[in-house]
Amino acid sequence: xxxxxxxxxxxxxxxxxxxxxxxxxxxxxxxxxxxxxxxxxxxxxxxxxxxxxxxxxxxxxxxxxxxxxxxxxxxxxxxxxxxxxxxxxxxxxxxxxxxxxxxxxxxxxxxxxxxxxxxxxxxxxxxxxxxxxxxxxxxxxxxxxxxxxxxxxxxxxxxxxxxxxxxxxxxxxxxxxxxxxxxxxxxxxxxxxxxxxxxxxxxxxxxxxxxxxxxxxxxxxxxxxxxxxxxxxxxxxxxxxxxxxxxxxxxxxxxxxxxxxxxxxxxxxxxxxxxxxxxxxxxxxxxxxxxxxxxxxxxxxxxxxxxxxxxxxxxxxxxxxxxxxxxxxxxxxxxxxxxxxxxxxxxxxxxxxxxxxxxxxxxxxxxxxxxxxxxxxxxxxxxxxxxxxxxxxxxxxxxxxxxxxxxxxxxxxxxxxxxxxxxxxxxxxxxxxxxxxxxxxxxxxxxxxxxxxxxxxxxxxxxxxxxxxxxxxxxxxxxxxxxxxxxxxxxxxxxxxxxxxxxxxxxxxxxxxxxxx
Amino acid sequence: xxxxxxxxxxxxxxxxxxxxxxxxxxxxxxxxxxxxxxxxxxxxxxxxxxxxxxxxxxxxxxxxxxxxxxxxxxxxxxxxxxxxxxxxxxxxxxxxxxxxxxxxxxxxxxxxxxxxxxxxxxxxxxxxxxxxxxxxxxxxxxxxxxxxxxxxxxxxxxxxxxxxxxxxxxxxxxxxxxxxxxxxxxxxxxxxxxxxxxxxxxxxxxxxxxxxxxxxxxxxxxxxxxxxxxxxxxxxxxxxxxxxxxxxxxxxxxxxxxxxxxxxxxxxxxxxxxxxxxxxxxxxxxxxxxxxxxxxxxxxxxxxxxxxxxxxxxxxxxxxxxxxxxxxxxxxxxxxxxxxxxxxxxxxxxxxxxxxx
Numbered sequence: 105x106x107x108x109x110x111x112x113x114x115x116x117x118x119x120x121x122x123x124x125x126x127x128x129x130x131x132x133x134x135x136x137x138x139x140x141x142x143x144x145x146x147x148x149x150x151x152x153x154x155x156x157x158x159x160x161x162x163x164x165x166x167x168x169x170x171x172x173x174x175x176x177x178x179x180x181x182x183x184x185x186x187x188x189x190x191x192x193x194x195x196x197x198x199x200x201x202x203x204x205x206x207x208x209x210x211x212x213x214x215x216x217x218x219x220x221x222x223x224x225x226x227x228x229x230x231x232x233x234x235x236x237x238x239x240x241x242x243x244x245x246x247x248x249x250x251x252x253x254x255x256x257x258x259x260x261x262x263x264x265x266x267x268x269x270x271x272x273x274x275x276x277x278x279x280x281x282x283x284x285x286x287x288x289x290x291x292x293x294x295x296x297x298x299x300x301x302x303x304x305x306x307x308x309x310x311x312x313x314x315x316x317x318x319x320x321x322x323x324x325x326x327x328x329x330x331x332x333x334x335x336x337x338x339x340x341x342x343x344x345x346x347x348x349x350x351x352x353x354x355x356x357x358x359x360x361x362x363x364x365x366x367x368x369x370x371x372x373x374x375x376x377x378x379x380x381x382x383x384x385x386x387x388x389x390x391x392x393x394x395x396x397x398x399x400x401x402x403x404x405x406x407x408x409x410x411x412x413x414x415x416x417x418x419x420x421x422x423x424x425x426x427x428x429x430x431x432x433x434x435x436x437x438x439x440x441x442x443x444x445x446x447x448x449x450x451x452x453x454x455x456x457x458x459x460x461x462x463x464x465x466x467x468x469x470x471x472x473x474x475x476x477x478x479x480x481x482x483x484x485x486x487x488x489x490x491x492x493x494x495x496x497x498x499x500x501x502x503x504x505x506x507x508x509x510x511x512x513x514x515x516x517x518x519x520x521x522x523x524x525x526x527x528x529x530x531x532x533x534x535x536x537x538x539x540x541x542x543x544x545x546x547x548x549x550x551x552x553x554x555x556x557x558x559x560x561x562x563x564x565x566x567x568x569x570x571x572x573x574x575x576x577x578x579x580x581x582x583x584x585x586x587x588x589x590x591x592x593x594x595x596x597x598x599x600x601x602x603x604x605x606x607x608x609x610x611x612x613x614x615x616x617x618x619x620x621x
Numbered sequence: 622x623x624x625x626x627x628x629x630x631x632x633x634x635x636x637x638x639x640x641x642x643x644x645x646x647x648x649x650x651x652x653x654x655x656x657x658x659x660x661x662x663x664x665x666x667x668x669x670x671x672x673x674x675x676x677x678x679x680x681x682x683x684x685x686x687x688x689x690x691x692x693x694x695x696x697x698x699x700x701x702x703x704x705x706x707x708x709x710x711x712x713x714x715x716x717x718x719x720x721x722x723x724x725x726x727x728x729x730x731x732x733x734x735x736x737x738x739x740x741x742x743x744x745x746x747x748x749x750x751x752x753x754x755x756x757x758x759x760x761x762x763x764x765x766x767x768x769x770x771x772x773x774x775x776x777x778x779x780x781x782x783x784x785x786x787x788x789x790x791x792x793x794x795x796x797x798x799x800x801x802x803x804x805x806x807x808x809x810x811x812x813x814x815x816x817x818x819x820x821x822x823x824x825x826x827x828x829x830x831x832x833x834x835x836x837x838x839x840x841x842x843x844x845x846x847x848x849x850x851x852x853x854x855x856x857x858x859x860x861x862x863x864x865x866x867x868x869x870x871x872x873x874x875x876x877x878x879x880x881x882x883x884x885x886x887x888x889x890x891x892x893x894x895x896x897x898x899x900x901x902x903x904x905x906x907x908x909x910x911x912x913x914x915x916x917x918x919x920x921x922x923x924x925x926x927x928x929x930x931x932x933x934x935x936x937x938x939x940x941x942x943x944x945x946x947x948x949x950x951x952x953x954x955x956x957x958x959x960x961x962x963x964x965x966x967x968x969x970x971x972x973x974x975x976x977x978x
Contacts, residue, residue: 346623428646429645429646430643430644430645430646431641431642431643431644433644433646433649433651433708433710433711434708434710434711434738434740436646436711438653438711438713438767439763439767441646441651441672441674441711442672442674442678442680442763442764443678444646445646445647445674446674446675446676446678448646448647449647449674449676451647454645455645455646539634541638542634542635542637542638542641543637543638543640543641544641546641
């Protein structure tokens with residue numbers, strides 16, 4: 105029944121489409137450049153569609169501009185096109201190329217191009233007597249935000265550029281850092297309504313072609329209407345969409361994109377999004393800030409270790425508190441026992457409710473702070489952090505030990521350099537809490553093994569996500585949990601299976617250059 | 622499918638939540654000290670010490686006592702008197718009254734062995750007089766049990782008390798050819814507890830004691846690496862030196878069988894902390910070293926002879942000879958032990974005399 109109905113529907117739809125086609129054709133046949141064209145019917149409903157008519161002073165030929173005012177820069181039209189077309193010898197449509205000082209002028213006969221071109225900021229030029237041929241003159245209005253400082257991935261040292269919403273501008277920033285012909289930029293259009301441009305960037309001869317093929321195929325296969333940001337792409341092309349872990353790294357730093365291209369990874373840029381995507385990536389990469397590369401390797405290794413510790417602390421400390429207080433009093437050192445018991449003396453709630461209450465309060469504060477304008481957000485921080493915190497301890501709702509623990513855990517979760525990963529970590533705490541309440545430390549071990557199983561199964565563009573921890577790759581530890589000096593980084597990461605694994609000659613780097621030579 | 626599995630998992634988790642017993646930290650009475658005394662008609666009086674955590678961070682003490690015929694009944698009696706369940710996981714110290722120790726303690730210790738939540742490092746001690754009296758005082762400001770366990774720990778780590786705990790006691794008890802021992806605590810005043818010696822057990826019954834001033838030598842014989850301090854008097858010079866023993870090793874050597882003869886080699890490295898004389902010349906240091914060696918030799922030999930007289934073997938000579946002898950007969954060892962000759966050879970070295978030259 106259902107299938108029959110579907111078939112019927114399809115037939116009707118086809119019929120309607122055919123009708124529209126014939127209508128369009130008939131419109132084209134009666135085409136007169138001054139009259140309404142078939143393609144114009146829908147355009148005319150919008151108030152920003154404009155059609156202007158002119159007469160050439162020498163030949164007396166009439167011509168017409170059609171354009172969408174909101175997308176084009178009218179001053180280009182007025183200064184660089186109109187004077188020449190009005191005053192010079194303008195007979196045939198081919199003359200446009202010679203007459204006006206605009207590089208991007210295209211002559212076309214294809215009616216189906218019109219819509220696309222108009223929305224890309226071209227002006228349609230039709231000429232009296234040339235019914236089938238017309239010209240497109242580029243006059244895009246570029247409303248581009250200035251290149252600003254990175255806000256999410258700010259670094260004290262190093263470049264201060266960040267991506268903007270215009271893809272051309274972003275590509276310009278990357279091209280300047282990788283000025284070689286091997287840097288390939290492939291362009292695709294995704295989204296049935298948004299027609300978003302998606303660019304795949306890789307370096308030919310370095311990047312594994314399998315990785316590029318995977319990205320290319322997945323982007324081509326995207327079925328979605330409105331792609332507004334690269335975040336959509338992340339979720340649409342992820343290996344496992346049910347995972348809370350982001351499987352593509354996103355960055356707003358052109359320098360980072362340039363660096364990962366050199367490592368042999370693939371970058372994806374989406375028009376309208378100030379964040380580039382990087383893949384394949386690994387879990388440890390999410391805990392490396394790009395600033396690590398600007399610091400001495402000892403410092404950056406230390407900071408990375410601190411960050412990893414913070415993550416473990418942030419996920420585990422509240423569950424351990426709940427488990428220890430509910431089940432394992434014998435594990436608590438005898439000197440700590442009195443502190444914990446006295447702080448919990450007046451509290452009517454069991455440890456799990458106490459912990460959930462505080463954890464949810466912190467989440468509320470974070471949500472409120474994120475939704476409110478920055479100025480008001482600061483007030484929220486003070487109200488939440490100080491007033492609610494101390495008040496709930498004084499009212500005897502939570503113990504002050506737990507307040508410190510939860511606040512520290514929240515603080516630790518914010519040390520993750522990638523914002524997306526920070527969110528994941530905050531979420532992970534809750535299943536751990538749940539199992540800590542059910543089975544104590546055993547529950548924490550169970551949830552940890554679930555987490556580990558999930559991470560081991562996870563892939564990023566088909567490459568193992570937990571590398572170099574699993575599968576173990578000793579050489580890739582040079583830039584994972586710690587970072588070795590640049591001289592030791594002569595090989596590209598193994599898991600990327602790059603076509604040219606050598607970054608630079610180790611021997612040459614070792615040579616001591618003498619001034620005399 | 623995934624959703625089904627997930628729901629099943631959650632349901633199973635919730636159903637199994639009751640499988641673990643919950644003991645929320647402030648809803649239980651944490652028993653930290655335990656005392657056993659022998660009463661008339663072979664009844665046992667058990668005392669449970671529970672720390673009371675006051676809001677002003679002071680730790681008070683609270684004791685329950687109950688009398689029963691066996692250790693099992695004791696806990697029942699005590700639970701009946703307590704508003705919150707008494708849990709045993711944080712037990713720090715168990716005290717046995719002198720009478721109780723003489724009658725045998727293994728039945729009581731057996732319950733510690735079986736309770737998985739009781740750690741192996743619980744301290745065991747004999748209370749001179751009554752265990753209940755010791756537990757019901759107020760010592761220090763961190764609670765009685767912690768005070769008592771800290772007292773033993775401090776004296777074991779830095780002073781002359783040989784290492785003892787539940788694990789070692791059980792090891793010595795079940796090990797043939799070795800006898801267990803425990804420190805003896807005594808209540809001096811209302812607020813002060815002293816370690817007055819070491820109680821020696823034969824089987825699980827206390828039979829003999831070593832006074833506190835001989836503990837240094839006892840420790841040299843039992844512990845492999847020990848720390849302690851000892852005051853020595855140089856005979857001809859009328860001077861006294863306090864020696865702190867930093868590192869000592871003992872080594873047993875079986876020199877002869879039939880009758881057995883053992884050489885105990887003791888190596889001591891120590892520093893002089895106090896000296897009554899003015900100058901510490903190298904010659905004087907040599908003299909002190911010599912004096913120390915002689916004293917240790919003499920005192921250790923006397924101790925061993927004393928043990929042989931009482932038929933106890935806390936040093937574990939029997940265990941040592943067994944490990945060197947094929948077909949060792951423990952029945953014969955009872956008599957052989959009395960005839961065992963032990964030579965103590967000490968090598969003392971003073972490594973530091975302080976900054977005053």
